[in-house]
Amino acid sequence: xxxxxxxxxxxxxxxKRAVEMANEAANSDGKxxxxxxxxxxxxxxxxxxxxxxxxxxxxxDIAEGTMIIRSHGVGPAIYEEAEEKxxxxxxxxxxxxxxxxxxxxxxxxxxxxxxxxxEKSHPEVKSIFEWSKNRAIIIEHEAELNDIxxxxxxxxxxxxTFSGEEFxxxxxxxxxxxxxxxxxxxxxxxxxxxxxxxxxxxxxxxxMIVIGGKNSANTTRLAELCLKKNKHTYHIETVNxxxxxxxxxxINTIGITAGASTxxxxxxxxxxxxxxxxxxxxxDLKEIQQGDIVQGKIISIYNNxxxxxxxxxxxxxxxxxx
Ligand code: F3S
Numbered sequence: 553x554x555x556x557x558x559x560x561x562x563x564x565x566x567x568k569r570a571v572e573m574a575n576e577a578a579n580s581d582g583k584x585x586x587x588x589x590x591x592x593x594x595x596x597x598x599x600x601x602x603x604x605x606x607x608x609x610x611x612x613d614i615a616e617g618t619m620i621i622r623s624h625g626v627g628p629a630i631y632e633e634a635e636e637k638x639x640x641x642x643x644x645x646x647x648x649x650x651x652x653x654x655x656x657x658x659x660x661x662x663x664x665x666x667x668x669x670x671e672k673s674h675p676e677v678k679s680i681f682e683w684s685k686n687r688a689i690i691i692e693h694e695a696e697l698n699d700i701x702x703x704x705x706x707x708x709x710x711x712x713t714f715s716g717e718e719f720x721x722x723x724x725x726x727x728x729x730x731x732x733x734x735x736x737x738x739x740x741x742x743x744x745x746x747x748x749x750x751x752x753x754x755x756x757x758x759x760m761i762v763i764g765g766k767n768s769a770n771t772t773r774l775a776e777l778c779l780k781k782n783k784h785t786y787h788i789e790t791v792n793x794x795x796x797x798x799x800x801x802x803i804n805t806i807g808i809t810a811g812a813s814t815x816x817x818x819x820x821x822x823x824x825x826x827x828x829x830x831x832x833x834x835x836d837l838k839e840i841q842q843g844d845i846v847q848g849k850i851i852s853i854y855n856n857x858x859x860x861x862x863x864x865x866x867x868x869x870x871x872x873x874x
Contacts, residue, residue, distance in 0.1 A: 553799075555826045556757060557819075558809035559749040564742035566646025567591050567813050570623040571600075573644045578603035582640075583617035587630070588675065590622050590644070591813040592768035595790065611637065618642055624675040625649040627682025648712045649676055652738035656684035659707030664734060667691060667700075667726070669719050670711025674769075677711050684709075694722050697729065705732035712740040713770065742812055743770055750774050750809040754781035757807035759798065762787045763822055764811030771811025778809070791821040799829060 563571070570590055577584040584605045589597045597607060608614055611633045618640045621630070625645035634641050645653075659666045666688035670677040681688050688709075689700060708726065710719045716739050727733050754760045760778045764771025766789055775787035786798065806826060810819050848862035853872065860868045 553803070553826075553829070554805045555823065556753060556805065556807050557823070558746070558753045558807060560742075560745040561749070561808070562810045562812070562814050562816055562819055564740075564746075564812040566623040566648060566740070566742075570620075570644035570646070571596060571815070573642050574600055574605055574620050575603070577618050577620055577642050578605045580618070584620060584642075585614050585617065586620045586622055587611065587626065588622055588624070590620065591765075592771075593765040593813045593815065593818075594767070595765075595818060596813070596815055611639070614639060621645055622675075623649065625653055625679040627679050629682065645679075646712070646740075648738065648740040649679070652676075652680050652709050652712055652736070653683040655707075655709045655736035655738055656680045656688060659709070659734065659736070660684045660687055662707075664705050664707035665689070665703035667706060667708045668711065669708060669722050670714050674711060676713075680709060680711070691722070694718075694725050697722070697725055702730045704730075705734070706730045707734040707736065709736045710739045712738060713743045714739055716741070716744060746770070746809070746812060747774060747777055750807075751777050751781050753807040753809065754778040754785065757782065757805040758803045759784040759805075760786070760807045760809070761794075761822060761826075762809055762811070763789070763819055764814040765789060768811050768813045771814065774809060774811055778807075782807075788822070790818060791825045794822070794825055794829075796829075 574586060574590050578600060585608045586605060587608065589607045590600060611619065611630060619634050620642045621644055623644055623646040631641065656666050656668065666684045668677055668680050668688045668690045670690060671692055672690045677690060681690060691697065706726065708723060719739060723735050760782045762771060762775040762778055762785065772787065775785060779785040788794065808819065808822060846862050848860040848868065851859045851861050856872045858870045858872055860870060862868055
């Protein structure tokens, strides 16, 4: 059984940075809170809680101490509220999100009608909207352009994880309708890279394991895309969900990927378990004793050595002169 990790998997830059900042805050004096769960991964949130960093919903839930802003970012009113309360603020907003927020702010200041392309209910989109002084129009689909009465000049900003292809379609349609369109392509390609690598791998292997929070939109999307390419796709949060029944005959290659909010240690636990399964299944396949005559298939010949597959745990190597 061969286990292959997708080329791009796990924590993206912004999530890694946010978790590191939360861990640093955990090691400092005083109590720390994250405004909402730091990332959409219950295991990471649980570990931080064990270290004394608790998620809260509102600034008003914090009496004193440190408030950590997660990678999705927040609107300007939250910074003001925290300052009024005298809270120490650790700003873990992803730099890509910050760029989108500032673009919305500057476009709004310059008199542009701001359009945000993204999911209306996503916390990141809400934060970009608030930086546009609550003036932007949020759309997710090209058809929604039909309902807008346009100003003379329009500025477009994207949710960082929005599909580049879909965003371009909307921009093209907008250019046909409005003369002065300023496009801020605030898309981060971390999600796209993970999706491409996962789909490519799902195409090659017999089974695909996608690791990450069930509440994580990007992991769920990865699992959906892999399922389209490979019907033996399983979305798990932890190693405990691996089911022995998945490893029936015909499963010789297994691909592993993980969403941008899945930490390395969860991926390593799954990888380790897979390797154990490989040994277990291998033992189950054949009992070979010294002196047995077995049939095998030559896989390759390299440097005077012949590699032979006899259906055991690993290939046998025989000197070519034998
Ligand atoms: Fe930032 Fe991109 Fe990750 S926007 S949080 S680096 S997916």
